[in-house]
Amino acid sequence: MQISHLPQLTSPLARGTSNTFLRLKKKLERSVGEAIGDYNMIGDGDTVLVCVSGGKDSYTLLSCLLALRERAPVDFRIVAMNLDQKQPGFPDHILPAYFESIGVEYRIITEDTYSIVKDKIPAGKTTCSLCSRLRRGIIYRAATEIGASRIALGHHRDDMLETLFLNMFFGGKIKAMPPKLVSDDGKHVVIRPLAYCTEADITRFACTMAFPIIPCNLCGSQENAQRKLIKGMLQNWARDFPGRIESLATALKNVVPSHLADPRLFDFVSLTQQTVVEEGDTAFDPLELPQPSARTVQFLSSANNDR
Template identity: 80%
Template sequence: MNAPFAAAEAALPPADAQPLVEAPRPEAGDSRFSNTFLRLKKKLERGVGKAIADFNMIGEGDTVMVCVSGGKDSYTLLSCLLALRERAPVNFRIVAMNLDQKQPGFPADVLPAYFESIGVEYRIVTEDTYSIVKDKIPEGKTTCSLCSRLRRGIIYRVAREIGATRIALGHHRDDMLETLFLNMFFGGKIKAMPPKLVSDNGEHVVIRPLAYCTEAEIARFARTMAFPIIPCNLCGSQENAQRKHIKTMLQGWAREHPGRIESIATALSQVVPSHLADASLFDFKGLTRDTAVAEGDIAFDRPELPSGTTTIRIVSDLTDED
């Protein structure tokens, strides 16, 4: 575990604890500093700190390029990293980076003004990938794949230019689970978004510090913070994308079967290769009676599932209030 970030995470008071110093309150009626909001803020920061510690995402002297699209996820990521940097006993540089893809109507002044208002170092890059995508992809077809490849190449280039040792992306737990099911249903692979990986060109380490944070909590945080959200006119407008179908499925499970999504998320870190069928991960051909496996033969046992009377309901300690 990354000890410095584990210490910073431990330094956070419990979610229901009263702050040692009263947080400044702007005007009467302003809810952004309510107890509910403070608990939510601490929970998100604790989740980010735990992910950084668990996967050793950031260390002393790192330069972290935070990709900020103008959406709720990347704003929240930047906010959490800036807050944690204040408490972490290691020094690291944060550079916010935005790619202006020249989408029609894109408010180019919004992000620079926001970055300057919070005092973060930033880099705005302008590349007309919008025209390329619209020219290459037929109307009605999914633009995500080509758009993602173009963005990725530009992000790698900029990371190299500013000397970034880490590229931080705003994907959260729900993105990771959606990717898992997309790959299972349409790609024939058990594969999700990893919290940490090496970039395609082998030059950078990509991290996803929001790996333990849920989209619902991020959305509540972003609403209360009143981030200047900039909608995407490409993938954001494609209601028939397969990812949206997967999202709807998972949201239905979350409503109808409390705890199911949390269980699936836990499963990502508890893989048992000897009980799958990938010969590259487990030597099935060489298996003998003397081979030690992680779990025994339960082929003839009924799976241990909770009954209707003993199902554990996982309830958030946060309300829907902001």
């Protein structure tokens, strides 16, 4: 099987030492550092198991954590891990060679979950749910074996927003991917240091670094249709309404339970005139929204004229 690399850029960015690339590298590392600091993701003496799939996100995560460790005020251990699920055609030499080339401590775990999934899931049905559960259990076991206190995953800001809308549109929940949570087995803390990083920046960084990308379609599964739909919606918003995605990301950190409707988060039943609530009854006031850009006004005007 031929291993694909992300396309090489021909602009100065591709030379890797340009000011443009260095600014991008610094931006990503700063965003990762801010997320780690905001959520106390990594402490002194922690062992961080970094899950590396062979995709652009996990490569970027590992690169940023290694760079930050060199100048972090705390000392922590990094162990890169890849799970070889024995998918047909999986190039099992790529990641060990890469880990060796950058001098990072690593573990390669080999478990034939592919055969289990194919045996349990009927042909034509999605395999992602069972595969994910099996993979998660193996990662937890590996973390225990090496004494890892943190499990780092490569989900970025766009993944978190996509998950938010997937849950709202199809699951009836206001729920996203948290930057930090306790693992299902209760023994580890799962962290997402790329929580403030955009997929666009990660893609540009991975292009320049020429990471040895392993195709994500080895198991033959198709991209989740619903997630693909949400991704397209957010990409359209980013193009047509500059600033909207940034506002959505900010909203994840600014939740007002008293102005939603979940009685488990706010005691509506016992509310009286004396109850102190955040923001009071400003929900009845007109929203103070920023002025739309000329491009947005033009877009909305065109849309209304087409009706």
